[in-house]
Amino acid sequence: MQYLVASAFYGIDLRLASDALVQDLVPDVHFKKVFKPWYPVTFFKSHYFPRQEYRKVVYLVRDGRDAMVSYLHYLEGVSGRPLDFLKLVQDEKPPFPGNWHEHVEQWLSNPYNARMIVVRYEDLQQDPVAQLRRIADLAGFGHDEEMLEKGARAATFEAMKRREAIFPWENPETPRDRPFVRRGKVGSHEDEMPAEARDAFMREARSAMKRAGYLS
Numbered sequence: 001m002q003y004l005v006a007s008a009f010y011g012i013d014l015r016l017a018s019d020a021l022v023q024d025l026v027p028d029v030h031f032k033k034v035f036k037p038w039y040p041v042t043f044f045k046s047h048y049f050p051r052q053e054y055r056k057v058v059y060l061v062r063d064g065r066d067a068m069v070s071y072l073h074y075l076e077g078v079s080g081r082p083l084d085f086l087k088l089v090q091d092e093k094p095p096f097p098g099n100w101h102e103h104v105e106q107w108l109s110n111p112y113n114a115r116m117i118v119v120r121y122e123d124l125q126q127d128p129v130a131q132l133r134r135i136a137d138l139a140g141f142g143h144d145e146e147m148l149e150k151g152a153r154a155a156t157f158e159a160m161k162r163r164e165a166i167f168p169w170e171n172p173e174t175p176r177d178r179p180f181v182r183r184g185k186v187g188s189h190e191d192e193m194p195a196e197a198r199d200a201f202m203r204e205a206r207s208a209m210k211r212a213g214y215l216s
Contacts, residue, residue, distance in 0.1 A: 008151025062121035065189035077175025101205035
């Protein structure tokens with residue numbers, strides 16, 4: 001999403017831009033202690049639960065089962081060792097930012113009445129330009145269809161994989177010995193999440209999965 005924003009709204013050529021430039025334009029609040037407001041509208045990346053100071057929010061949500069697969073690989077890359085998927089799902093003190101279902105439930109409840117849109121990862125993959133239009137409306141940008149389409153093409157999963165082979169990540173917590181942009185497949189839990197881990201996850205997350213539109 002940081003790269004989509006940098007390309008579609010700020011006109012950055014992602015074939016040339018370093019990760020450091022993108023992080024300056026669309027700061028990660030967990031990594032950047034200060035920021036420079038380059039434009040009338042500044043986007044920030046955050047994994048936090050709802051906060052009163054977050055007044056305009058693009059909440060990006062992904063099927064929790066696929067999100068857990070992705071997070072497992074990230075944590076293994078950070079720790080440098082294999083992890084037990086079932087233990088990760090059942091951990092009473094889960095890694096930052098917390099349980100998927102609690103995060104989703106709190107954000108969808110929108111306790112501080114932020115102006116908020118929900119963007120599903122799956123919809124972003126299927127029609128990124130349509131989702132970028134929604135984000136532009138929230139941010140108060142006009143619709144420059146050419147820029148939106150160019151930004152969507154520049155930040156496809158395959159394009160990001162090619163970038164990763166050329167440009168280093170600025171955040172030192174990004175794994176260095178394995179790809180960060182890994183697979184991105186919708187439904188990856190079907191062949192990567194053991195049945196017992198999936199069942200344990202669903203026992204806790206079924207309500208949130210329904211609320212987010214992943215179960216009927």
